[in-house]
Amino acid sequence: MSSRILFLSLCISGCVGSIAPAAAQSAEAVKPGPLIAGAYAQGGFIIAHSPRVKHLVTAHPTGFELNLQRQLNGSAPWHAWYRYPKVGMALVYYDYHNSILGKSYAASIYLNKTFWRTERQQLSFRLGPGIGYFPNRFDLETNHKNTFVSSALNATIQARAEYDVALTPKVAMLLGVAFNHYSNGATAKPNLGINIPTLIVGLNYHQQRNAVPLPLVPGADVPAELGKNFLNVSTSVAFKQRNESDTKLYAVNSVSVIGGRRVNRKSNLLVGLEGFYDRSLIAEQRDTVPAGRSLQDVKKAGIIFGHELLFGRLAFDTHLGFYLYNPYKSNKFYYERIGLKYHFTERLFGAMDLKVHRGAADALEWKIGVKL
Missing domain, CATH: 2.40.160.20 (Porin)
Structure with a gap:
């Protein structure tokens, strides 16, 4: 696909x-x-x-x-x-x-x-x-x-x-x-x-065993962003299937506002807020909720704490999130995420994130965002 x-x-x-x-x-x-x-x-x-x-x-x-x-x-x-x-x-x-x-x-x-x-x-x-x-x-x-x-x-x-x-x-x-x-x-x-x-x-x-690398240029070991704060604003889309019998793909959207700080040469620390809208949960309720009863709100919002391991323009992300707003409790109160983020420019980045609930994959997110 x-x-x-x-x-x-x-x-x-x-x-x-x-x-x-x-x-x-x-x-x-x-x-x-x-x-x-x-x-x-x-x-x-x-x-x-x-x-x-x-x-x-x-x-x-x-x-x-x-x-x-x-x-x-x-x-x-x-x-x-x-x-x-x-x-x-x-x-x-x-x-x-x-x-x-x-x-x-x-x-x-x-x-x-x-x-x-x-x-x-x-x-x-x-x-x-x-x-x-x-x-x-x-x-x-x-x-x-x-x-x-x-x-x-x-x-x-x-x-x-x-x-x-x-x-x-x-x-x-x-x-x-x-x-x-x-x-x-x-x-x-x-x-x-x-x-x-x-x-x-x-x-x-x-081709050559134990090659000698270039010496590091003096001062190059101190990134310009070290000790500085930043803000990432992003949105994502994912598609998921409910079960084996329902082969339709349902869209899942999210928005994130995440603050970060470069704490050393290799790492950023993150904290922020996220919102989610999973359309598969609407279909799930329609199959299970008795006729005449209103459906619960499937929107979710949470707070996340995270870390980025940096390799030049590429970063390996790990996040732990907790739902603050979760009327339809289709999952645990927390979620995890791992992913790769790449900066196309100093401001614009894209990411691929796997969102997980207690070890079970929930959605593969495609993300686009800006760094402020």
């Missing part, structure tokens, strides 16, 4: 845009960091996190991955703030050895942060979002047992610990432990999502 395609394109453009050098450190062209190419085999198991999916956990999925990553070189100040991570793109294939689930294909982008390094060894952690394609999705008539996946396109999050040890000056063996999650953010139902822990073994080819 177009909503999920936009989610992928915004995610990739945001991350790639933030990865690009913010400014050259001198009049001379900055040499890009060295590349690392990898090919890995994977094997794991599916977590049966609900009684509704136990019938699908019948085999161990196996897969294969190709990826390409580049060592950041210090051409932007945030490279040094995070001790020069790598950035990469990966293509991942899984065979679930189950005719109901079939196979999946995914593309993701990620940051890879090294925590321990010697001349021959590296221990690192990798995290990144992407999109997955599932040909065998839920269908009420032809594939009603697939309660894991109800849409062809799904968001994915991959987290991984990696150990890289040199076999030659250029070639290394990689061992890893990973966690993979696939979900469509409740835009279609059922949306129980797949969680796959995996073991990984493969080879890396290093």
Whole structure:
């Protein structure tokens, strides 16, 4: 569906845009960091996190991955703030050895942060979002047992610990432990999502091992916004399906007024007010409220507290909200949100946020806003 395609394109453009050098450190062209190419085999198991999916956990999925990553070189100040991570793109294939689930294909982008390094060894952690394609999705008539996946396109999050040890000056063996999650953010139902822990073994080819990054320009480690307050005003739209039998997509809108402060090089702290209008709740009441009784107001308002982890123009958002106005109590009194925000200009930003109620996805929000 177009909503999920936009989610992928915004995610990739945001991350790639933030990865690009913010400014050259001198009049001379900055040499890009060295590349690392990898090919890995994977094997794991599916977590049966609900009684509704136990019938699908019948085999161990196996897969294969190709990826390409580049060592950041210090051409932007945030490279040094995070001790020069790598950035990469990966293509991942899984065979679930189950005719109901079939196979999946995914593309993701990620940051890879090294925590321990010697001349021959590296221990690192990798995290990144992407999109997955599932040909065998839920269908009420032809594939009603697939309660894991109800849409062809799904968001994915991959987290991984990696150990890289040199076999030659250029070639290394990689061992890893990973966690993979696939979900469509409740835009279609059922949306129980797949969680796959995996073991990984493969080879890396290093263009240049342990490259030396550029030195940080004096003063570049102090952002101009440090210690300053700002105001974000934004609006969002999301589309969600009520249940498996009602395939109509209902619009969900929100408005936010959020104040923030840059507290250090990597972080903003946030507090603000939000309002929500979820049209699926009107349809829900029409199915359940006795005839002649008036429907409750489905509008909601809340206060949120949040944090932004900053990577140049890109930010990783985490929010915790509490409803202050909630006449139709269709959910708990609080909600969580995680997302990615990208500043197209100094003032204009876009975001993709997953709003969650107690671990269950509520809506995938597309947001546009201005910073004042």
